[in-house]
Amino acid sequence: MKVKILRQVSPFSESYWETFDADVPGETSVAALIDHINYNDDITDETGRPTTRIGWECSCLQGVCGSCAMVINEVPSLACETFVRDLVKDGNGTITIRPLRKFPIVHDLVVDRSSIFENLKKTSMYVEEYRPSSKAKKAKQKEELAHRYQTAKCLKCGLCLEVCPNYVNGERFLGALFANDCYLVSSRNPERSAEVGKQYAEHFAAGCSKSLSCMDVCPMKIPTIASMAKMNRKA
Amino acid sequence: MRDAIVIGSGIAGMTCAIRLAERGVHVCLVSPFPSERSQSVLAAGGINGVLSEHEEGDSVACHIEDTLRGGCGLAGRKAVTGLCESAEDIIRRLEKAGTVFSVDENGRPLRRAFGGQSFRRTYYCGSATGKHIVSALVMELRRYEARGLVERKLWSCFYSALISDGRCCGVILYDETKLDLIPLTADAVVIATGGQNAMFGKTTGSTQCDGYTAGKLFTQGVELKNLEFIQYHPTTIETKQKRMLISEAVRGEGGRLFYLEDGRRVYFLEDKYGPNGNLMTRDIISREIDAAGKTVWLDISFLGEEEIMRRLPEVRDLCLKYIGLDIAKEPVPVAPSVHFFMGGIAVHLNHETNIKNLFAIGECASMYHGANRLGGNSLLSAQYSAIVAAEEIASRAPAGGVPDFAAELGEGRAHLRKLKESSGSRFPVTYIREMLADTMREDLGITRDEASLRSGIKSIDYYLSLADGINYDSSVAMHELYSLKAILQLARATLTSAESRRESRGAHFRADYPCEDDSYAAATIISYDEGRYSTRLDEERKYES
Incomplete structure (x- = not known):
């Protein structure tokens, strides 16, 4: 199979496509595939021309840290849980990999996602004092807890922002991960609800066209639409 | 002290930064990646503590004894007592920070059984406890970041410590954005860089935990302790990209280990150690699996799909995704793999190393687990060690001038x-x-x-x-x-x-x-001097004071 990768040496250089030949079993993940290409004395592209090792980020390699977020065959995905068998038939075909494009490139597939964290800081996404509402009925509390459990699993990987038709660069519209954090803060401390609601209205509700593609690519399967419904009710 | 540098932003590093900021100490929190990428998110099973509401018969004293027994006489009683006595405060604070603990019908946190423990005292968030604690702490810390008390320094890696006359005054970092070394000084430096999994290749941990910081400090005169005690987790699976952990929570929820002999299941641990055989400590089970010399299976399918999805959803997802096996239907083949380091940087009770103003906390430091760690005690010790170090730093007078580096x-x-x-x-x-x-x-x-x-x-x-x-x-x-x-x-x-x-x-x-x-009933201390590695036993228990 062919592996076509969009590469870039540094933040200041031009990007270029490079294609590699690879022969790996179908159950190999894209993370292991990149490792496989990199683990060679002399790396060459498909024409035999010597080239350099592919830069990429990883940490947990099992879908819970969000490091290896990239775009694989045009779908924003985690490389460690995307498998070759689902990308090419019988080992024939091309796998196309490019970095997330909503963030500045550092090197090859490594991008700088600092803006995610800066924006959450700027918009004061913290609980202050934990005071969850105890007035709700038991069944409701159970449902809230289940949603909080799912939402708190957000990896801040940026896949939801990459796929979003409304998210540009995080200057105004802050995307699904922001909406979910808004929900977490206001559910943990209703006293901050009004303030968080304002941020939500400005940085999410005003810009979301509800394509909900964020939910399709979320590796944690976070039902962002439920966070939106809860935030809208609060507003 | 006025300011501190914390290297590493997992659960220990974040807890330390929060506690320092609470006391008005300015913190520079250094890590190449944000906390969401830290190894802490991989911690699955839970956190131990005996709370005011506990299983009948359990007590803090019993938690202390279980921990000391698990550590085979090498963990100091004073340190372990502090650890276990603080568990209730730590777990309550995690609840207050918004950690989504699994609860019963009445909203009370649930407890599960864990290996080597006399009672059920492991509190948990499904089988993703570490991730949920990280999420809560990230938000808690953000409050202090917004106030300017904590400054995160991403894209920066530890290069070396600035040490002069036995005193640490800062660090040299490699800044990946500037492609250069950058000096950074402070009254105190706290190392919270985790274990050294990557030394063993792709194990259950993060590829980022490579042990470099401990290794570099060792060559700069910092003593290390009990490095030989490496926990092999008994139940891991082999995948194409790494060994993955099957949480001890599976055995805590009743999971049984067996091998096949003439087509018949042999529950070898129950046969040897009785009905609780599957909940022996990790060192014993790993050795027994190793000695069995054949494929060992872990079965939890009898719990049924509904209960598995309620208590162990992440374990089921992991097995389905990476080995195409449904634990609700069939047993999973497991084998031991490197998982946790009981040894590490030698620290005193206040978590200071043999170098003044240089502290170490979390998995990179060696203190509470002796020769073997009990499951559920590491999430506890990551936070307790951070609190101890933060209190010590906050209560000290500023360090004084910085020499020319x-x-x-x-x-x-x-x-x-x-x-x-x-x-x-x-x-x-x-x-x-x-x-x-x-x-x-x-x-x-x-x-x-x-x-x-x-x-x-x-x-x-x-x-x-x-x-x-x-x-x-x-x-x-x-x-x-x-x-x-x-x-x-x-x-x-x-x-x-x-x-x-x-x-x-x-x-x-x-x-x-x-x-x-x-x-040999004492800790091994190792020091380095120009290529010479010298070991000694800490018979005077210097590091337990």
């Missing part, structure tokens, strides 16, 4: 230049790291002996002889390049420590000395 910085820059220009050997870093991992797995396995350890040391010495002359590979991150030598030195220190302990205790099993020997 221009020479160290110049040497560092010259070192990196030399690495870039070197072309003495045909071995790139990646190959040496792979060979190191093979050596460590082979020669420092669950069972060791003199011959395997000596052979390991010989191999590491060979890799060390290559390390100064390797080819620079511009497509590899600079950290990977400059870290190689200190990682090898840490590996050498680990093998040397294991060679010096001629007995078997906890996770350290010597085939040539299979019994526990009272003359």
Whole structure:
């Protein structure tokens, strides 16, 4: 199979496509595939021309840290849980990999996602004092807890922002991960609800066209639409 | 003190930063990646504590005794007492920070059984406890970031500590955005860099936890302790990209280990240790699986799909995703793999190292777990150690002037230049790291002996002889390049420590000395001086004060 990768040496250089030949079993993940290409004395592209090792980020390699977020065959995905068998038939075909494009490139597939964290800081996404509402009925509390459990699993990987038709660069519209954090803060401390609601209205509700593609690519399967419904009710 | 640098932003690093900021100490929190990428998110099973509402018969005293017994006499009573007595405060604070603990019908946190413990005292968030604690702490910390009390420094890797006359005044960092070394000074430095999984290749942990910081500090005069005690987690699965952990929560929820003999299931642990055999400590189960010499299976299918989805959803997802097996329908084949390091940087009770104003916390420090750690005690000790260090730092007077470190910085820059220009050997870093991992797995396995350890040391010495002359590979991150030598030195220190302990205790099993020997009932301390590795037993218990 062919592996076509969009590469870039540094933040200041031009990007270029490079294609590699690879022969790996179908159950190999894209993370292991990149490792496989990199683990060679002399790396060459498909024409035999010597080239350099592919830069990429990883940490947990099992879908819970969000490091290896990239775009694989045009779908924003985690490389460690995307498998070759689902990308090419019988080992024939091309796998196309490019970095997330909503963030500045550092090197090859490594991008700088600092803006995610800066924006959450700027918009004061913290609980202050934990005071969850105890007035709700038991069944409701159970449902809230289940949603909080799912939402708190957000990896801040940026896949939801990459796929979003409304998210540009995080200057105004802050995307699904922001909406979910808004929900977490206001559910943990209703006293901050009004303030968080304002941020939500400005940085999410005003810009979301509800394509909900964020939910399709979320590796944690976070039902962002439920966070939106809860935030809208609060507003 | 006025300010501190915390290296590492997992659960220990974040807890320390929060507690320091609460006391008005300015913190610079350094890590190449945000906290969401830390190894802490992989912690699955839970956190131990005896709360005011506890299982009948349980007590803090019992938690202390279980921990000391699990540690086979090598953990200090004073330290463990502090740890267990603080558990309630720590868990309550996590609840207050918004950690989504699993609760019963009445909203009370649930407890599960864990290995080596007399009662159910492990609180949990499904089987993703570490991730949920990280999420809560990230938000808690953000409050202090917004106030300017905590400054996060991303894209920065530890290079070395600034040490003068036995006192630490800061660090030199490699800044990946500037592609240069940057000095940073503060009244105190706290190391929270986790264990050294990556020394063994792709194990259950993060690829980022490579042990470099501990290794580098070792060569700068910091003493290390109990490196030979490495926890092999009994239940992991092999996948194409790494070994993955099957949480002890599975056994806590009733999971049974067996092997097949003539087509019949043999529940070998229950046969040998009784009905609670599957909940023996990790060291014992790993050795038993190793000794079985055949495929061992873990079965939890009898719990049924609904209960599995309620208590262990992440474990089911993991097995489905990576090995295509449904634990709700069939047993899963498991084998032991490197998981946790009981040893690490030697610290006193206040978590200060033998270098003044240099502290170590979390998995990179050695204090509470002796020769074997109980499941559920590491999430607890990561936070407790951070709190102890923060309190100590906040209560001290500012450190005073900073000496001139221009020479160290110049040497560092010259070192990196030399690495870039070197072309003495045909071995790139990646190959040496792979060979190191093979050596460590082979020669420092669950069972060791003199011959395997000596052979390991010989191999590491060979890799060390290559390390100064390797080819620079511009497509590899600079950290990977400059870290190689200190990682090898840490590996050498680990093998040397294991060679010096001629007995078997906890996770350290010597085939040539299979019994526990009272003359070794003290911690191994190892120090470094210009290529010489010297071990001694801490018989005066210097590090327990």
